Amino acid sequence: MAQTEDMVQLLTPSGELATSGVAAEYLQYVEALSDEDLRGFHRDMVRSRAFDTEAENLQRQGQMALWPPNRGQEAAQVGSARAARRQDHIFPAYREHAVGMIRGLDPLKLIEMMRGNSHGGWDPAETGNFHLYTLVIGSHALHATGYAMGIGLDGKTGTGDAERDEAVIVYFGDGATSQGDVSEAFVFAASYQTPQVFFIQNNQWAISVPVSVQSRIPLYLRPRGFGIPSVQVDGNDVLASYAVSAKHLDDARAGRGPSLIEAMTYRMGAHTTSDDPTKYRTNDETESWLARDPIARFESYLRGRGESDAFFASVAEEAADLAADVRRRTLELQAPPASVAFEHVYSEPHPVTQSQYEWLREYEASLGGDA
Amino acid sequence: MSQHGTMTDKGADAATLTERDIQELPLAKALNAGLRKAMEDDDRVLLMGEDIGPLGGVFRVTEHLHRDFGPKRVMDTPLAESGIIGTAIGLAMRGYRPVCEIQFDGFIFPGFDQITTQLAKMTSRHQGAVTMPVVIRVPYGGHIGAVEHHQESPEAYFAHTAGLRLVSPSTPHDAYWMIQEAIASNDPVMFFEPKSRYWHKGPVDLSSNVAALHSSKVVRTGEDVTLVGHGAMVNVLMQAAEIAAGEGTSIEVVDLRSLSPIDYAPIIESVRKTGRLVVASEAPGFVSIPSEIAATVTEQAFYSLEAPVLRVSGFDVPFPPAKLETAYLPDPDRVLEAVDRALAY
Numbered sequence: 257m258a259q260t261e262d263m264v265q266l267l268t269p270s271g272e273l274a275t276s277g278v279a280a281e282y283l284q285y286v287e288a289l290s291d292e293d294l295r296g297f298h299r300d301m302v303r304s305r306a307f308d309t310e311a312e313n314l315q316r317q318g319q320m321a322l323w324p325p326n327r328g329q330e331a332a333q334v335g336s337a338r339a340a341r342r343q344d345h346i347f348p349a350y351r352e353h354a355v356g357m358i359r360g361l362d363p364l365k366l367i368e369m370m371r372g373n374s375h376g377g378w379d380p381a382e383t384g385n386f387h388l389y390t391l392v393i394g395s396h397a398l399h400a401t402g403y404a405m406g407i408g409l410d411g412k413t414g415t416g417d418a419e420r421d422e423a424v425i426v427y428f429g430d431g432a433t434s435q436g437d438v439s440e441a442f443v444f445a446a447s448y449q450t451p452q453v454f455f456i457q458n459n460q461w462a463i464s465v466p467v468s469v470q471s472r473i474p475l476y477l478r479p480r481g482f483g484i485p486s487v488q489v490d491g492n493d494v495l496a497s498y499a500v501s502a503k504h505l506d507d508a509r510a511g512r513g514p515s516l517i518e519a520m521t522y523r524m525g526a527h528t529t530s531d532d533p534t535k536y537r538t539n540d541e542t543e544s545w546l547a548r549d550p551i552a553r554f555e556s557y558l559r560g561r562g563e564s565d566a567f568f569a570s571v572a573e574e575a576a577d578l579a580a581d582v583r584r585r586t587l588e589l590q591a592p593p594a595s596v597a598f599e600h601v602y603s604e605p606h607p608v609t610q611s612q613y614e615w616l617r618e619y620e621a622s623l624g625g626d627a
Numbered sequence: 628m629s630q631h632g633t634m635t636d637k638g639a640d641a642a643t644l645t646e647r648d649i650q651e652l653p654l655a656k657a658l659n660a661g662l663r664k665a666m667e668d669d670d671r672v673l674l675m676g677e678d679i680g681p682l683g684g685v686f687r688v689t690e691h692l693h694r695d696f697g698p699k700r701v702m703d704t705p706l707a708e709s710g711i712i713g714t715a716i717g718l719a720m721r722g723y724r725p726v727c728e729i730q731f732d733g734f735i736f737p738g739f740d741q742i743t744t745q746l747a748k749m750t751s752r753h754q755g756a757v758t759m760p761v762v763i764r765v766p767y768g769g770h771i772g773a774v775e776h777h778q779e780s781p782e783a784y785f786a787h788t789a790g791l792r793l794v795s796p797s798t799p800h801d802a803y804w805m806i807q808e809a810i811a812s813n814d815p816v817m818f819f820e821p822k823s824r825y826w827h828k829g830p831v832d833l834s835s836n837v838a839a840l841h842s843s844k845v846v847r848t849g850e851d852v853t854l855v856g857h858g859a860m861v862n863v864l865m866q867a868a869e870i871a872a873g874e875g876t877s878i879e880v881v882d883l884r885s886l887s888p889i890d891y892a893p894i895i896e897s898v899r900k901t902g903r904l905v906v907a908s909e910a911p912g913f914v915s916i917p918s919e920i921a922a923t924v925t926e927q928a929f930y931s932l933e934a935p936v937l938r939v940s941g942f943d944v945p946f947p948p949a950k951l952e953t954a955y956l957p958d959p960d961r962v963l964e965a966v967d968r969a970l971a972y
Contacts, residue, residue, distance in 0.1 A: 374754070375748070375751070375752040376752050376753065377752070377753065377754040378753075378756070379753065379754075379756030379757070380720075380753075380756075380757070381756070382756075387720075388752055388753065390745075392740065392744055392745070395713065395740065395741065395744065395745055397713075398709065398710060398712075398713025398714050398716070398717065398741065399713060399714075399716045399717040399720065399745070400717060401713070401714050401717060402713060402714030402715060402716055402717020402718045402719075402720070402721070403717035403718070403720050403721050404717070405714055405717065405718060405721075406717065406718045406720075406721025406722070406723055407721065409673075409699055409718075409723070410721070436709060436737075437709055437710075437713060437740075437741075440705070440707045440709055440710035440713065441710070441713070443705045443707060443710060444704070444705060444707075444710050444714050447704075447705050596754065599754075599755070600750055600751050600753070600754050600755035601750070601751045601789050601790050602750065602790065602792070602814045603750050603755060603758040603759075603813045603814050604812065604813055604814055606888060607888050608888050609789070
């Protein structure tokens with residue numbers, strides 16, 4: 257899995273704060289967190305787990321064509337998302353459910369997409385600058401880089417005003433690092449010194465292909481050849497994910513250019529509900545990662561700090577309510593109107609889509625239907 | 628290249644230069660002037676591409692714009708077409724209006740995924756919440772004797788993709804206005820520039836434009852046969868029409884100007900009059916824009932047709948080495964051969 261001695265870890269697997277070595281420079285970010293912030297991390301991860309579990313169940317019950325579970329990757333996602341500021345822009349791949357929820361996306365939008373009701377369809381301006389999921393692997397790395405070029409052109413970095421300076425964080429996986437678009441994004445980011453963080457969630461598997469097929473070196477070393485500094489972090493450690501992301505996003509906003517974070521984590525479930533991980537990976541491997549569950553690790557830490565049973569119970573109850581609400585609303589979803597296919601292909605009037613939409617409506621009407 | 632291109636230029640000479648806002652410009656300079664005007668009108672307009680800065684582009688279409696607008700608005704990008712289009716998408720999300728130059732037609736395919744899978748679908752995927760005011764300029768077509776991948780006509784690949792608009796000017800006047808209209812559009816526009824016409828002059832009325840971006844236009848009236856084409860082909864069709872006129876055949880020529888959507892009204896109206904249609908393009912004919920026009924005109928004007936709609940196109944082979952391009956590219960004689968066949972029905 258190419259975990260190295262340089263990997264930043266702030267919480268040991270048993271949930272104790274690590275303060276030595278490469279962790280030292282990041283501790284200040286954790287020390288600045290309030291108790292409420294820490295409780296929030298736990299709450300974010302548990303809510304994500306509950307939503308994801310319910311979504312997978314709903315898919316198994318025929319409510320969706322597909323579900324890509326993020327179970328096991330909550331710490332990488334919550335830590336990095338909580339490090340982003342309100343004005344930052346987030347470009348996800350398609351498994352960043354926890355990130356979207358933190359930015360204010362109604363998780364039902366993800367259900368609608370995987371159900372076949374939309375191709376996303378949300379407005380990033382209304383979802384905390386959380387952009388659409390991108391299914392063509394790595395393509396969005398360039399969109400993120402272009403967006404960050406625009407921030408640079410707008411002069412919205414390095415002003416010293418933390419509420420004004422902006423940055424971009426773009427998520428992709430270990431498999432995506434093999435895509436040409438990701439390499440081109442590194443080239444453009446380095447060339448224009450964009451304010452952005454590339455965030456790799458190395459969950460060890462690109463569907464059935466191990467990361468060793470993608471790269472002979474640890475992934476975090478790859479961007480250095482492009483002139484982009486990088487760091488490897490324990491992605492199952494929410495404090496390390498937060499602290500490293502906070503530092504690198506601060507650097508980006510301050511005008512110090514792009515950087516890359518490789519978060520070492522594990523996809524506990526399938527790539528999507530369409531594949532069977534027992535065909536390509538061993539039980540021993542899966543078991544070893546289950547023992548490193550990011551939520552359990554952080555709960556140990558919080559309990560060590562004296563957090564009460566009542567707190568954990570209230571979070572569990574809130575997460576169960578969220579799952580129930582998602583289930584209820586999923587079961588109420590109706591098929592989208594045909595306008596979804598036609599109305600926004602172009603933003604300005606277009607004779608072909610207009611006439612075809614009109615034809616379909618008349619045709620459906622002639623059959624007694626309602627397009 | 629020199630055997631073509633004199634006909635419309637002579638017409639241009641007839642236009643007087645007494646009105647101060649009509650200038651005689653080569654098509655490349657007209658594009659340059661149009662880009663300059665668009666950049667002056669809206670400071671969110673950016674140019675990006677390979678060698679478009681101090682060099683002014685390999686065809687000099689962006690000459691002096693880097694000097695006058697600076698490197699932030701005229702960006703020499705890294706040499707990566709997917710990167711150019713992909714970052715233009717992000718810049719458009721940020722509120723910019725990027726104009727990307729693809730250096731040559733045959734170099735567009737590393738950017739094909741970003742154009743067809745990402746750029747074209749972005750507005751639809753966002754249900755209109757995000758628009759993509761991106762222009763992709765593509766010098767296209769043959770007649771310049773260049774090496775492999777430098778003379779192709781890839782329009783049909785993109786015309787097949789919903790979400791894109793495709794246009795192609797044939798004259799300096801249209802080049803000047805259409806590039807500005809393309810930049811003003813909130814949808815992605817692919818702008819196919821007839822590179823063999825870059826250095827042919829024509830009158831540009833800088834004060835007045837009458838045609839809408841997506842309108843086709845009758846550029847010569849006639850009674851017997853209708854010819855339709857775009858870009859550099861329009862000049863070939865005009866030459867064919869002139870030759871035919873000497874032989875007693877009256878030909879109407881329609882300049883498509885827009886390849887997606889296609890403005891059929893002037894074409895259908897013309898066919899209702901002539902009863903005969905020949906559609907020409909430099910691209911291979913299989914699944915081509917002429918094929919699409921032939922099918923649609925047959926559907927919409929079947930009872931007006933006196934002959935099958937005929938296509939004149941490049942052959943269904945890779946664009947050949949340049950010494951063979953005159954055999955590959957439709958010329959006035961190939962067009963007139965089709966005219967004769969149409970008239971024989």
